[in-house]
Amino acid sequence: MTLELRNVSKRFTGILAVDSVSFEARAGEITGYLGPNGSGKSTTMKMITGLIETTAGDIFFDGKPIRGDLHGFKQRMGYVPEEPYLYSHLSGLEYLIMVGQLRDLPAKPAARRIDRLLSLLSLHGDRHAPLSAYSKGMRQKVLLSAALLHNPDLILLDEPFSGLDVGTGLVLRSLIQELAARGKVVLFSSHELETVERVSSHVVILHRGKVVADDSIERLRTLMHLPTLAEIFAQLAVEQDTAAISGEIADLILYRW
Amino acid sequence: MTIASLKFRVLYRQFLFRLMDVELLSASASGDASELLGQFGALLVFGSLVLSMGAIGTVYVTGEPGVSQEALAAVTWSSERFMVSVTMLVVGVFALLSWDSTFLDRRDVLVLAPLPLRGATLCAAKIAAAASALGLTVLAWNSLAGFVWPLALAPPAARESSRRCG
Numbered sequence: 001m002t003l004e005l006r007n008v009s010k011r012f013t014g015i016l017a018v019d020s021v022s023f024e025a026r027a028g029e030i031t032g033y034l035g036p037n038g039s040g041k042s043t044t045m046k047m048i049t050g051l052i053e054t055t056a057g058d059i060f061f062d063g064k065p066i067r068g069d070l071h072g073f074k075q076r077m078g079y080v081p082e083e084p085y086l087y088s089h090l091s092g093l094e095y096l097i098m099v100g101q102l103r104d105l106p107a108k109p110a111a112r113r114i115d116r117l118l119s120l121l122s123l124h125g126d127r128h129a130p131l132s133a134y135s136k137g138m139r140q141k142v143l144l145s146a147a148l149l150h151n152p153d154l155i156l157l158d159e160p161f162s163g164l165d166v167g168t169g170l171v172l173r174s175l176i177q178e179l180a181a182r183g184k185v186v187l188f189s190s191h192e193l194e195t196v197e198r199v200s201s202h203v204v205i206l207h208r209g210k211v212v213a214d215d216s217i218e219r220l221r222t223l224m225h226l227p228t229l230a231e232i233f234a235q236l237a238v239e240q241d242t243a244a245i246s247g248e249i250a251d252l253i254l255y256r257w
Numbered sequence: 258m259t260i261a262s263l264k265f266r267v268l269y270r271q272f273l274f275r276l277m278d279v280e281l282l283s284a285s286a287s288g289d290a291s292e293l294l295g296q297f298g299a300l301l302v303f304g305s306l307v308l309s310m311g312a313i314g315t316v317y318v319t320g321e322p323g324v325s326q327e328a329l330a331a332v333t334w335s336s337e338r339f340m341v342s343v344t345m346l347v348v349g350v351f352a353l354l355s356w357d358s359t360f361l362d363r364r365d366v367l368v369l370a371p372l373p374l375r376g377a378t379l380c381a382a383k384i385a386a387a388a389s390a391l392g393l394t395v396l397a398w399n400s401l402a403g404f405v406w407p408l409a410l411a412p413p414a415a416r417e418s419s420r421r422c423g
Contacts, residue, residue, distance in 0.1 A: 049370065049371045050370060050371070051366065051367070051370045051371070071373050071374075071375065072373075074371060074372060074373040075373045077371065079371040081367060081371075083367065085363070085364050085367040085368055086364075086368065087271060087275075087364070087368060089274060089275075098267055098271065099372065101263060101264070101267045102264055102267055102268075102369075102372045102373075102374060103372060103373065104260050104263075104264075104373075
């Protein structure tokens with residue numbers, strides 16, 4: 001089972017957000033998708049989920065173009081979006097039941113799974129509270145539960161650690177590894193390079209919409225003679241002199257007028 | 258129930274709720290869909306009750322002995338026009354308040370697009386929810402006034418005969 005992108009591009013009114021991106025994410029492997037802000041990570045994720053159309057190129061899952069059977073593809077995909085949009089008038093429990101119904105899951109087993117997921121993610125006590133009263137981390141947990149509820153083959157996680165407390169972050173980190181070990185295709189984007197380095201076996205680094213690295217972390221370390229993923233990332237995708245910029249900001253705010 | 262109809266019902270319920278999700282009401286409904294629908298319905302029925310009060314005054318006017326047919330027709334016509342205009346106004350105000358909810362918004366797209374849903378099911382549920390909301394608004398608004406006004410505007414002879422039958 002493989003997710004494959006072949007020369008995928010996306011243009012927004014003159015701006016080329018994603019430029020001929022190609023890579024493969026394989027089953028049993030965790031693929032980290034990295035890039036600075038505005039590099040096109042979330043746009044790629046949205047194209048894979050079918051939220052937006054590609055301008056050029058094709059996306060394949062299990063050897064078949066996803067456009068051929070988008071409905072069938074979505075049944076096999078779980079997605080945690082970057083922005084935690086939910087129906088805030090529903091409670092966490094109601095939201096997950098709705099997702100279960102819309103995913104054609106059998107009612108009773110789905111209810112049991114939802115109940116267990118809510119307990120494991122420490123949301124059981126708040127399951128009847130409206131989502132509008134949930135914190136960002138709690139919403140993220142609901143989105144994670146919704147993405148995993150139907151046992152997907154492909155798991156797409158766009159900034160999944162955003163807003164999570166330390167404990168849940170550690171649980172998620174192990175969960176990602178566990179799911180990959182059980183044969184799922186996992187693609188996740190994050191700015192937490194330390195986490196990506198610990199979790200991922202393979203990374204794709206994006207810069208200004210183009211893939212600048214697509215390899216295992218080990219091979220990248222060897223090829224670039226750099227010890228950490230953060231340093232590899234800085235060399236490939238960070239153009240600014242970070243020390244100079246931080247120094248200038250400090251000078252600016254400390255200046256007495 | 259088929260899978261498609263179950264999905265339609267789930268979406269229809271969500272969309273209907275969001276059409277009624279007027280900020281004025283949803284703040285106190287605290288996420289309870291049936292409570293919000295109840296509040297919305299009660300608001301309209303109360304408006305209908307207020308409108309029905311006008312019928313009492315009309316009964317006095319049309320019930321007076323010696324009222325000419327022309328005067329009776331004039332009162333009836335103006336009252337009917339008033340009722341139709343007020344109903345149109347209520348439907349208009351409701352359409353204005355719920356205009357944003359009539360179409361799929363960013364939230365709908367982000368919540369529903371990753372799910373295996375057919376575009377036709379989504380559109381059908383949206384249209385059905387909008388039609389139901391307007392229908393329910395007209396029904397609730399005329400729930401009392403629709404009964405009281407025809408009784409008040411009935412010709413005195415008909416009123417007399419109905420009293421005798423009763």
